[in-house]
Amino acid sequence: MGAVEIKVDLIHKPQNLLDVIYTACKTCYSAKLPKEIFDEAPDDEKKLSLISKVVSSGHYSTIEHIQLTFAVSNVSRALTHQLVRHRHMSFSQKSQRYVKEKGEIDYVIPQKIAANPELNKKFEDFMALVAKQYQEFTEAGIPAEDARAILPNATASSLTVSLNLRELIHFANLRLCTRAQLEIRTLAKLMCKAVIAEEPWLAVHLVPKCERLGYCDEDKCCGRMKTKEEVLAGKA
Numbered sequence: 001m002g003a004v005e006i007k008v009d010l011i012h013k014p015q016n017l018l019d020v021i022y023t024a025c026k027t028c029y030s031a032k033l034p035k036e037i038f039d040e041a042p043d044d045e046k047k048l049s050l051i052s053k054v055v056s057s058g059h060y061s062t063i064e065h066i067q068l069t070f071a072v073s074n075v076s077r078a079l080t081h082q083l084v085r086h087r088h089m090s091f092s093q094k095s096q097r098y099v100k101e102k103g104e105i106d107y108v109i110p111q112k113i114a115a116n117p118e119l120n121k122k123f124e125d126f127m128a129l130v131a132k133q134y135q136e137f138t139e140a141g142i143p144a145e146d147a148r149a150i151l152p153n154a155t156a157s158s159l160t161v162s163l164n165l166r167e168l169i170h171f172a173n174l175r176l177c178t179r180a181q182l183e184i185r186t187l188a189k190l191m192c193k194a195v196i197a198e199e200p201w202l203a204v205h206l207v208p209k210c211e212r213l214g215y216c217d218e219d220k221c222c223g224r225m226k227t228k229e230e231v232l233a234g235k236a
């Protein structure tokens with residue numbers, strides 16, 4: 001196939017997500033048993049009214065009960081290396097040991113290179129050369145786990161990724177920030193978009209961290225928000 005485009009699908013979300021979060025929130029403030037709260041849960045508007053207050057105040061354990069699963073394809077190994085740094089996510093990734101590449105190798109071209117036809121062509125030529133060499137190794141009986149040593153960061157991969165809602169918000173806060181690399185920022189955007197399509201109330205939480213903090217805490221600020229120092233100076 002050669003150059004590929006990222007694909008993200010939300011493949012699991014609890015159907016009764018609001019009931020579960022509502023029960024978790026209300027359990028903290030009610031004399032009733034959690035099961036009674038769950039069984040007597042009010043309409044969505046009332047549930048959301050409590051949930052919004054509790055989550056906005058940072059009482060995040062209440063949303064750890066919600067597990068989400070995404071099918072992610074056509075991302076680079078560079079991206080997956082960044083993604084697996086998130087320790088509260090669970091991953092099942094396509095193995096380069098057990099899955100032997102055949103013919104052309106799928107890869108992700110960074111946007112800035114793809115935008116330049118001459119450099120894009122050089123990138124494609126280089127990947128074709130890598131594929132040819134990989135093929136030669138495997139045809140000579142070298143196992144995929146050793147032949148993969150020559151595969152670059154751009155090589156496409158796919159994963160099933162699960163995480164709870166608290167971790168998704170944390171991930172969004174970090175990886176929607178313009179300081180994050182474009183490819184993982186795109187992944188974060190697509191994951192958030194898929195969740196917001198089903199749960200629009202989460203849009204205010206699935207934002208870059210500056211929107212949550214009210215200032216930018218990055219060393220190199222993109223200018224979207226005032227820096228922490230500017231905000232503190234304004235208060236002095």
Ligand SMILES: Cc1cc2nc3c(=O)[nH]c(=O)nc-3n(C[C@H](O)[C@H](O)[C@H](O)COP(=O)(O)OP(=O)(O)OC[C@H]3O[C@@H](n4cnc5c(N)ncnc54)[C@H](O)[C@@H]3O)c2cc1C
Nearest residue numbers: 082085086087088089167170171174175177178179180181
């Ligand atoms: C723009 C950007 C640039 C980066 N550049 C680099 C880089 O140059 N080099 C590099 O190595 N990494 C880099 N990283 C990765 C970064 O250091 C984190 O490893 C990654 O973002 C995961 O964040 P996290 O630890 O907050 O998330 P998670 O692992 O998802 O953890 C979520 C939260 O749980 C808590 N937590 C989890 N584990 C522990 C623990 N063991 N102890 C205490 N608290 C814990 C923390 O509060 C943490 O914020 C970069 C990340 C970003 C967003």
